[in-house]
Amino acid sequence: PLERREIIDWTVNSNGVEIRNNGNVNILFDEGKHCNSSGNDCQEIEVRRLHPRNNWHIPVKPGRKLVFHTSSTGEFQNIEIDT
Known part of the structure; x- marks a missing residue:
C-alpha cells in the first residue's frame, strides 16, 4: 500500500480477547504472554x-494482562491488554 496503516483493535469478554487488524498491513505479534494482575504466573502465547x-481469538480468563511486541515495519511496539 502507498500509505501503511497499522490499526489494532480488540474487545474483551468472558471468553477472552478478540484482536482485529483493521489496518492494511500484516502485523506480527511476538513474545506474547498473559500474566496475573501482579505480573506473575505468566504463560506464553504463540x-x-x-x-x-x-481476527484472532485468545481464550484467557478475566483478570489477566496480555502483553505483546507488535511490528509491521520491523520496529517493535508494546501492547498491553487488561482482561
Whole structure:
C-alpha cells in the first residue's frame, strides 16, 4: 500500500480477547504472554502474524494482562491488554 496503516483493535469478554487488524498491513505479534494482575504466573502465547481485516481469538480468563511486541515495519511496539 502507498500509505501503511497499522490499526489494532480488540474487545474483551468472558471468553477472552478478540484482536482485529483493521489496518492494511500484516502485523506480527511476538513474545506474547498473559500474566496475573501482579505480573506473575505468566504463560506464553504463540507467535502470530495477523493479516488485514482478520481476527484472532485468545481464550484467557478475566483478570489477566496480555502483553505483546507488535511490528509491521520491523520496529517493535508494546501492547498491553487488561482482561
